[in-house]
Amino acid sequence: MPGPLTTSSRFAYATLVTNDTYAVGAVVLATALRATRTPHTLVCLHAPELGPEATHALAEVFDELVPVATRRSADTANLQLLGRPDLDVTLTKLHVWTLTQYEKVVFLDADTLVLMGIDELFDREELSAAPDCGWPDIFNSGVFVLRPSMDTFHRLVEFASERGSWDGGDQGLLNDFFASWATTPDRRLPFVYNVTPTSVYTYAPAFQRFQGDIKVVHFAGPTKPWQYARTSDGSPIGKGQGPAGDVLLNLVQRWWTAFTTIESRFGHLLFKSNVGST
Amino acid sequence: MPGPLTTSSRFAYATLVTNDTYAVGAVVLATALRATRTPHTLVCLHAPELGPEATHALAEVFDELVPVATRRSADTANLQLLGRPDLDVTLTKLHVWTLTQYEKVVFLDADTLVLMGIDELFDREELSAAPDCGWPDIFNSGVFVLRPSMDTFHRLVEFASERGSWDGGDQGLLNDFFASWATTPDRRLPFVYNVTPTSVYTYAPAFQRFQGDIKVVHFAGPTKPWQYARTSDGSPIGKGQGPAGDVLLNLVQRWWTAFTTIESRFGHLLFKSNVGST
């Protein structure tokens, strides 16, 4: 029997879009989440400056759009970061802690793609995340479980303004703040919840062996799936050679397959240039 | 109070050298281990076919040299692998389980370099290892803690002959055999015990931040430190640009600094070609 709050209003998935470039990623992500039949709310934090087309598409696929300030002058929290312009985007992601209408939130970067249901993540505690391939004793901040709290939000902002971020982004900051992650086994999500296929070049056999287990792909790094050129039959064209390149292209192809399901509704809104099509 | 066995005879560090190419790595590794003032025995498993110069150098720096068969026909265990020539080197590493005169062994690839004392690893249980950067839910088999046992050895050989190895090496095999590693937090060594600087390209800021904590560097991958060309002042010449390349070159430089301490004694025995010098 549901209590006063139904499950779907206690828990939410959230992502972030600060500019039109990432909107297509968020729309595909939301559509892929819906396909898992999750009962939870889909929230998109977004910059108020987004174009009307992107905003329209996001409003169609997310349950809730939450505008967040991306400029320092726009809110008092950001004011504390005066003199740290490099931390602007970092600070924007922190706004996910302000979603206090939800008990727990799973944050997903807009460059992630959910391949199967991941609602079991809501059984996890703050801050749960998967190891980062580059240095696996810290977590990758593209996918994480959190408990919204204005207190935590303000402490994070203060922490950021005092300490900055050693990698220039939210990942360095969040790892310093949630430093006990490395020594708290329950907080370590299996890698399949945040698989960064760029590391495919390091260890192709593992990707081949485990690719059927991948729950969330995270296209971390400079080249996002929507930036791939494609052949006339829709296959992404990649530079990678051999088995490693094949695995990566296969995952990029999965993103494009998900895109296909929304292409007729939103494709024209999300791709103003011809990026991604040939 | 020491019991009937002193600490130094209960525990051993072991590495493997199947050909002259890796002998220089093993000699540098042993010298670096000695520099940590470890009381434990240093063992080198080696192919009987090694040249006399390499064998001489290894005999000088290791406490014990243990010849192991690298060819299938040479022992009965290997006979079980008939028809699996790809598993020859894999099987050779498994011989570390035959060192039953020791209660516990820390195996280190010959392409590792110990930067500070790691004797605390002997407090760990079989099979303890650090995550692999390419797929951090499996362990990297360049550094691991084991309990020698003929029973385990035979079971490993049988497992290998039945299942093979999905990555063609010992890492795939050992991960399948010790499959509970991923879900047994005590077995997960911190990454600093097996840092593979090839992943520096993925996440340079983390390497810069944590490089002072590195206990063991593992030069996994095709280019070993002894294969770097060097300038006339001894600095390794690398292709890497920017901070990531600098961190890698710095670690390669540490290997060459360790090499310098043995160069006058063994350099002429270990480098027959001019590889590694300019």
Ligand SMILES: O=c1ccn([C@@H]2O[C@H](COP(=O)(O)OP(=O)(O)O)[C@@H](O)[C@H]2O)c(=O)[nH]1
């Ligand atoms: O210009 C930007 C950069 C980032 N993001 C958001 O911040 C996340 C993190 O950035 P990104 O994924 O590019 O970093 P990476 O995972 O490649 O390190 C993105 O997925 C988006 O959700 C955004 O909206 N606009």
Ligand SMILES: O=c1ccn([C@@H]2O[C@H](COP(=O)(O)OP(=O)(O)O)[C@@H](O)[C@H]2O)c(=O)[nH]1
């Ligand atoms: O031809 C070889 C290949 C490997 N090895 C030994 O097996 C280990 C594993 O191989 P390698 O380090 O080359 O693999 P990687 O760590 O690069 O995957 C080496 O460090 C050596 O100890 C060896 O003696 N001769």
Ligand SMILES: [Mn+2]
């Ligand atoms: Mn990302």
Ligand SMILES: [Mn+2]
């Ligand atoms: Mn190695």
